[in-house]
Amino acid sequence: MSRKRDISAEAGARVTMHQIAKRANVSLGTVSHVINETATVRKELKQRVVDAIEDLGYHPNQLSRGLRLNKTSLIGMIIPDITNPFFPAVVRGVEDIAYKNSYRLMLCNADNDPAKEAAYFNDLRSFLAAGILIIPSLNSTIAWKHAMPPMVCVDRRLKGWKGDSVTVANADGGYLAGKHLTEMGHRQIGIISGPSNLANAGDRLAGFLKALGEAGVSLSSEYVQEAQFDRAGGYSSAMRLLNLLPRPTALFAASDLMAIGALSAIRASKLRCPDEVSLISFDALDITELTDPAVTGIFQPGYQLGYTAGKLLLDRVDGLDLPGRDIVLKTELKVRDSVSRLLVMADK
Amino acid sequence: MSRKRDISAEAGARVTMHQIAKRANVSLGTVSHVINETATVRKELKQRVVDAIEDLGYHPNQLSRGLRLNKTSLIGMIIPDITNPFFPAVVRGVEDIAYKNSYRLMLCNADNDPAKEAAYFNDLRSFLAAGILIIPSLNSTIAWKHAMPPMVCVDRRLKGWKGDSVTVANADGGYLAGKHLTEMGHRQIGIISGPSNLANAGDRLAGFLKALGEAGVSLSSEYVQEAQFDRAGGYSSAMRLLNLLPRPTALFAASDLMAIGALSAIRASKLRCPDEVSLISFDALDITELTDPAVTGIFQPGYQLGYTAGKLLLDRVDGLDLPGRDIVLKTELKVRDSVSRLLVMADK
DNA sequence: GTCGCAATTTGAAAGCTTTCAAATTATAAA
DNA sequence: TTTATAATTTGAAAGCTTTCAAATTGCGAC
Numbered sequence: 001m002s003r004k005r006d007i008s009a010e011a012g013a014r015v016t017m018h019q020i021a022k023r024a025n026v027s028l029g030t031v032s033h034v035i036n037e038t039a040t041v042r043k044e045l046k047q048r049v050v051d052a053i054e055d056l057g058y059h060p061n062q063l064s065r066g067l068r069l070n071k072t073s074l075i076g077m078i079i080p081d082i083t084n085p086f087f088p089a090v091v092r093g094v095e096d097i098a099y100k101n102s103y104r105l106m107l108c109n110a111d112n113d114p115a116k117e118a119a120y121f122n123d124l125r126s127f128l129a130a131g132i133l134i135i136p137s138l139n140s141t142i143a144w145k146h147a148m149p150p151m152v153c154v155d156r157r158l159k160g161w162k163g164d165s166v167t168v169a170n171a172d173g174g175y176l177a178g179k180h181l182t183e184m185g186h187r188q189i190g191i192i193s194g195p196s197n198l199a200n201a202g203d204r205l206a207g208f209l210k211a212l213g214e215a216g217v218s219l220s221s222e223y224v225q226e227a228q229f230d231r232a233g234g235y236s237s238a239m240r241l242l243n244l245l246p247r248p249t250a251l252f253a254a255s256d257l258m259a260i261g262a263l264s265a266i267r268a269s270k271l272r273c274p275d276e277v278s279l280i281s282f283d284a285l286d287i288t289e290l291t292d293p294a295v296t297g298i299f300q301p302g303y304q305l306g307y308t309a310g311k312l313l314l315d316r317v318d319g320l321d322l323p324g325r326d327i328v329l330k331t332e333l334k335v336r337d338s339v340s341r342l343l344v345m346a347d348k
Numbered sequence: 349m350s351r352k353r354d355i356s357a358e359a360g361a362r363v364t365m366h367q368i369a370k371r372a373n374v375s376l377g378t379v380s381h382v383i384n385e386t387a388t389v390r391k392e393l394k395q396r397v398v399d400a401i402e403d404l405g406y407h408p409n410q411l412s413r414g415l416r417l418n419k420t421s422l423i424g425m426i427i428p429d430i431t432n433p434f435f436p437a438v439v440r441g442v443e444d445i446a447y448k449n450s451y452r453l454m455l456c457n458a459d460n461d462p463a464k465e466a467a468y469f470n471d472l473r474s475f476l477a478a479g480i481l482i483i484p485s486l487n488s489t490i491a492w493k494h495a496m497p498p499m500v501c502v503d504r505r506l507k508g509w510k511g512d513s514v515t516v517a518n519a520d521g522g523y524l525a526g527k528h529l530t531e532m533g534h535r536q537i538g539i540i541s542g543p544s545n546l547a548n549a550g551d552r553l554a555g556f557l558k559a560l561g562e563a564g565v566s567l568s569s570e571y572v573q574e575a576q577f578d579r580a581g582g583y584s585s586a587m588r589l590l591n592l593l594p595r596p597t598a599l600f601a602a603s604d605l606m607a608i609g610a611l612s613a614i615r616a617s618k619l620r621c622p623d624e625v626s627l628i629s630f631d632a633l634d635i636t637e638l639t640d641p642a643v644t645g646i647f648q649p650g651y652q653l654g655y656t657a658g659k660l661l662l663d664r665v666d667g668l669d670l671p672g673r674d675i676v677l678k679t680e681l682k683v684r685d686s687v688s689r690l691l692v693m694a695d696k
Numbered sequence: 697g698t699c700g701c702a703a704t705t706t707g708a709a710a711g712c713t714t715t716c717a718a719a720t721t722a723t724a725a726a
Numbered sequence: 727t728t729t730a731t732a733a734t735t736t737g738a739a740a741g742c743t744t745t746c747a748a749a750t751t752g753c754g755a756c
Contacts, residue, residue, distance in 0.1 A: 014473075014712095016711090016712060016713090017712065017713070018712080026735075026736090027735060027736045027737065028712095028713085028714090028736080028737075028738095029714085029715080029716090029735065029736055029737070029738095030734085030735060030736075032713070032714055032715080033714095033734095033735085036714080038714080038715080039733095039734075039735085040733080040734075041734070041735080042733090042734065042735090045734085045735085059470050059473060059474045060474060060712085060713075061415070061474060061476070061711090061712055061713070062471070062474040062475045062476075062713095063411045063412075063414045063415040063420065063475065063476055063711090063712075063713090064411075064415055064711075064712030064713040064714090064741090065712080065713055065714080066411045066713090067409070067411040067412055067415055067711095067712080067713070067740095067741050067742065067743090068712080068713045068714045068715085068740075068741055069713085069714070069741090070741075072411065072475075074454075074475075081440070082430070082436045082439050082440055082443070083436050083437060083440050085433070085436075085635075087436075088430045088431050088433075088435075088436055089431060091430050091455075092429075092430055092431050092457065095430070095455075095457045096457075099457070099464070104454065104456070104468075104471055104475075105454070105455055105456070105457075106422075106452060106453070106454050106455070107439075107443075107453055107454070107455035108452070108453070109440065109443045109444075109447075109453075116447070120452075122407050123410070123452055125362075125407060126407045126408060126409060126410040127410045127411065127420075127422075127452075128409070128410075128411055260638060263638075286635075287433075287634075287635045287638060288638075290608055290611075290635060290636075290638060290639040290640070291638040291639065291640065292638070292639065292640030292641070293640070362742095364741090364742060364743090365742065365743065366742080374705080374706090375705060375706045375707065376706080376707075376708095376742095376743085376744090377705070377706055377707070377708095377744085377745080377746090378704085378705060378706075380743070380744055380745080381704095381705085381744095384744080386744080386745080387703095387704075387705085388703080388704075389704070389705080390703090390704065390705090393704090393705085408742085408743075409741090409742055409743070410743095411741090411742075411743090412711090412741075412742030412743040412744090413742080413743055413744080414743090415710095415711050415712065415713090415741095415742080415743070416710075416711055416742080416743045416744045416745085417711090417743085417744070418711075
């Protein structure tokens with residue numbers, strides 16, 4: 001006896017539990033128990049309920065549910081800008097782990113604007129998000145409050161943040177980059193660093209300088225340019241560096257977007273990369289594999305970052321009560337074509 | 349008399365309208381009227397309410413609100429994969445227009461899986477999303493139902509879709525690409541087309557072929573390879589095409605990702621682009637500007653696409669009742685470096 | 697000072713779930 | 727057949743808002 005979809009499924013308003021209860025001839029409570037498996041219900045009744053749900057095409061109203069439970073199955077994610085090619089992979093990682101656990105993602109593009117970020121943060125709380133994942137914007141003003149859903153910092157740590165965070169081994173990565181450059185014989189090096197008020201920018205720089213130090217290379221301050229993590233920042237900083245005397249034989253860009261800008265600057269200066277100027281970068285996204293030349297850089301596991309952060313967050317959502325955990329993911333040197341070996345002169 | 353934030357703002361549970369009402373010594377209704385401006389309330393009372401809200405740090409519970417109003421300020425957006433570099437710009441466009449109008453974005457990554465897509469679709473309805481924006485997945489099974497929040501199709505039209513949609517002039521774009529190639533003297537051309545069950549892939553191909561036809565060029569079927577819109581698809585198709593005799597002097601890839609794959613294939617075949625094989629693509633994302641060589645292609649306005657779709661959707665959310673609108677955004681040829689001019693032989 | 701009308705203000709109901717104490721039914725023992 | 731106990735089932739309350747009819751207040755006119 002094939003059961004065909006009931007007409008009422010097509011009709012106007014949404015189906016509610018009441019209708020299920022009536023059709024299955026049971027009480028509201030029973031329907032709820034069947035749906036949530038919060039009590040054993042007699043096989044026969046259960047079947048009636050299941051059938052009714054199927055027939056009427058019932059989907060629970062998540063708002064009522066959230067209202068009653070005082071939280072939803074929404075995970076909020078605040079990021080600076082989805083248009084930055086590093087972030088989609090992170091988002092994807094979050095989305096995957098969230099979906100697997102029946103959580104849904106509310107994506108918030110803070111646009112590097114602290115006000116917008118704060119607005120989103122409040123919205124997320126207004127929607128009773130189960131948890132929040134945040135890649136803090138540049139001058140984030142989000143402050144830790146007591147009454148808050150669980151939150152995990154991703155990629156960058158919020159100022160004074162005591163909770164969970166997942167970041168990337170920025171200092172190690174910077175070190176790897178510095179080491180590679182010095183091992184390839186470079187001594188005159190220009191650095192395009194990220195905004196100094198961003199922890200990861202500072203870490204990358206520190207690691208890089210440490211490697212230089214170990215190789216006995218020291219840099220005067222004009223060889224370190226600070227800029228935004230974007231293409232324009234990379235371009236203008238590279239321009240300044242390339243005009244210095246002596247001209248650096250290699251550039252370190254603290255992000256791929258910057259490296260791309262730097263590459264344009266090198267071209268615009270009629271220099272060849274890597275023959276005349278080498279370039280090493282941070283991120284090692286797919287896009288820098290396609291440039292001319294492919295840019296050697298430090299790989300950051302974006303997807304992993306998101307996935308791991310999602311896991312930590314879900315732990316908290318499930319009630320885990322532990323001191324804050326900091327997970328630091330390893331970075332890795334990806335040698336491509338933008339760093340040339342420098343012949344060591346018999347100088348000094 | 350500076351008013352300092354009340355301690356209770358920090359305390360445990362969320363602040364509710366009741367507390368505001370009590371503190372301002374007015375009724376619930378009045379608070380609501382102040383917040384929503386649904387009635388004029390005496391200046392003094394209003395001030396008391398505003399102060400209470402400020403003092404207690406009240407933010408309306410969006411769930412109760414949505415429950416009562418039978419819809420939320422959530423816009424759902426279903427996309428195949430945020431990791432596809434064409435989509436972030438679209439999402440960003442949507443996000444911008446949504447935010448401006450106080451709507452928030454729920455991002456759903458269908459992963460090109462019709463089942464996941466359908467699940468998300470239902471979730472969105474369960475959350476009483478005000479509207480849905482969908483870039484349909486490959487074999488989408490979403491069917492038009494009567495009782496549904498407003499929905500707008502983006503980039504691709506859903507099978508049998510009668511509502512609003514915003515797409516790109518795919519056929520025109522294909523035509524532009526074909527015309528450019530023939531004008532540059534190419535006659536022996538290989539095509540890497542998208543999945544034939546996707547309307548935009550079909551349109552691009554048709555437009556392209558039309559241009560060839562006008563130039564008196566005809567292609568035997570093995571010169572048209574169908575593949576997924578991704579890198580791997582581009583690579584393998586290009587490989588097959590490059591092994592054909594006579595070898596095509598130019599390739600048309602129906603997406604940038606494919607073009608990147610094709611570029612790898614050209615390199616792997618020890619051929620030079622554009623000297624031996626020209627390449628033209630569809631999308632003209634930033635990334636294909638950085639490849640070696642920069643890929644000439646047809647530009648699609650991704651951000652515009654999202655922004656426009658968002659606008660159409662909000663019209664509907666606001667109750668606009670009109671037959672479905674199809675907005676088609678113009679495409680544009682971006683000449684870069686991957687197409688060479690072929691000297692016309694005095695053949696035939 | 698009183699009346700009538702307009703302008704405010706109020707409080708209860710509704711929206712859809714989940715939960716919990718209470719009520720009902722089934723089962724086993726006597 | 728009773729009775730006691732365990733297993734199900736029930737219905738009302740609560741969660742927080744908006745809305746609407748009803749109640750109250752304010753004000754000008756008489």
